[in-house]
Amino acid sequence: MKLIDIKKETGPEWAEKGYQMPQFDIEAVRAKTHEQPTWVHFGAGNLFRAFPAAILQQALDSGEYDRGVIVVEGFDFEIIDKAYRPYDNLSLLVCLQSDGNIEKKVIASVTESLKADSQFPKDWARLAEIFCNPSLQMISFTITEKGYAVAPADLERGLAPVLIMGKVTLLLYERYLAGELPLTLQSMDNCSHNGDKVKDAVLAYAEKWAEEGLVPAEFLEYVQNPAKVTYPWSMIDKITPRPDAKVQKMLAEDGFEDNYTIFTDRRTYTAPFVNAEETEYLVIEDKYTNGRPPLELGGVLYVDRETVDKVERMKVCTCLNPLHTAMSIYGCILGYDLISAEMEDEDIRGLITKLGHIEAMPVVVDPGVLKPADFIDAVLNRRLPNPFMPDAPQRIATDTSQKIPIRFGETIKAYQARGLDMDALILLSLVLAGYARYLKGIDDTGKAFEPSPDPLLEELRAIVAPLEVKKGEQDFSCLKTLYSRQDVFGVDLYAAGLGERIEGMARELFDGPGAVRKTLHKYVTAR
Incomplete structure (x- = not known):
């Protein structure tokens, strides 16, 4: 039993051992998403696969939505190379319930995985293409509070930033050039007033670039215009620990072969599976400029700030x-x-x-x-x-x-x-x-x-x-x-x-x- 097997016809052992399968046409969703993407997520870690991607899976399983999510990693590129692409972007969510029950669900809502850096020209070109597409509604983040940091040295690099928020701002510039297309930047990180951290980082780069004449002043106006670009707040709560040895053993006993831990050079612990608690909350300020995926179908609460x-x-x-x-x-x-x-x-x-x-x-x-x-x-x-x-x-x-x-x-x-x-x-x-x-x-x-x-x-x-x-x-x-x-x-x-x-x-x-x-x-x- 391997994740990649579900692209073919699977045997009865998956159902017999309690593995829940996607209830939608994976290839059809991938094709539609490639043509008309609506959601890009930065931060390919365990929380993303266990929560935002799993929420979207519920929307897809309902039959009321037809687009997946494109995940992007801007820090630890090994995650993409070792935990996504070898499994065709599929993963296994293992929900550890307090009553002793284990829920095992194959997550297939991720349609592409990309590395946000110019050293990967094909990935960067695809990202630019996505950001220029009028269908794009939201980019979201689980990059931890430190990911929103802006270093003075990075600001001095002009239109060749190294830090993730500089790269995001550069991609926003592509969207501006494509016709000042609207977009929402949605933090899903566990920090207070997280949308302000996104906005402050974007404005720091945009202001510096405009000041140095690298971009027109109108680009700065674009990222500040709430009719064009918004930065909603959210509250997220779910525990997703490192891959656990007990879970690995249980999966191995099932015959599930993709049960090992991956440890990257940047000290990330990941795996083809994610183990997580059952309880979860995601409350989001409903302030979008170009529509949004219907994540309420997966339990998200949309409210005011x-x-x-x-x-x-x-x-x-x-x-x-x-x-x-x-x-x-x-x-x-x-x-x-x-x-x-x-x-x-x-x-x-x-x-x-x-x-x-x-x-x-x-x-x-x-x-x-x-x-x-x-x-x-x-x-x-x-x-x-x-x-x-x-x-x-x-x-x-x-x-x-x-x-x-x-x-x-x-x-x-x-x-x-x-x-x-x-x-x-x-x-x-x-x-x-x-x-x-x-x-x-x-x-x-x-x-x-x-x-x-x-x-x-x-x-x-x-x-x-x-x-x-x-x-x-x-x-x-x-x-x-x-x-x-x-x-x-x-x-x-x-x-x-x-x-x-x-x-x-x-x-x-x-x-x-x-x-x-x-x-x-x-x-x-x-x-």
């Missing part, structure tokens, strides 16, 4: 991200390496359940299109306990200092703005107290561990360096320096009326081996 912002705040400030950070801090200290295993720990589960439902819910932003209580219940009962998802607290703990101001600072500010009782923030205080213990890098048994990468890690670890994990008196005055940092916590915790309580909890957490478990249990059960 204000609603996208509310959904983002609900997720990031209340119903998911703060819970993730809380369990990553305590998970690392208590020696866990799997999120699902943490959810079997009554104290950790109690911490995040009460943190979400009792302390954060009073200030949750209700977006209307998703119920906060339902969202958080899915997090607690399906997403985090899923034993098939190989996610780790160490991954989530990466860059914690950059996450705390939004994930906890915004809740504190909301309590202040509404005049709510700050004394109610017991478990939130416990999480922030745990951060000092985490920075020390000593687990609850007294064994050293390496905190996850963070741009402020060494600076913050130096603050707590004088503290020891031991019973008895010691000087905790250094905590005042830590918990006064507005850049880390979003507020001065002492001015907010929480500093002294957090300090007291931190003292308990440093009170020798076993103190973390004891303190965590004490406050969770009391709450």
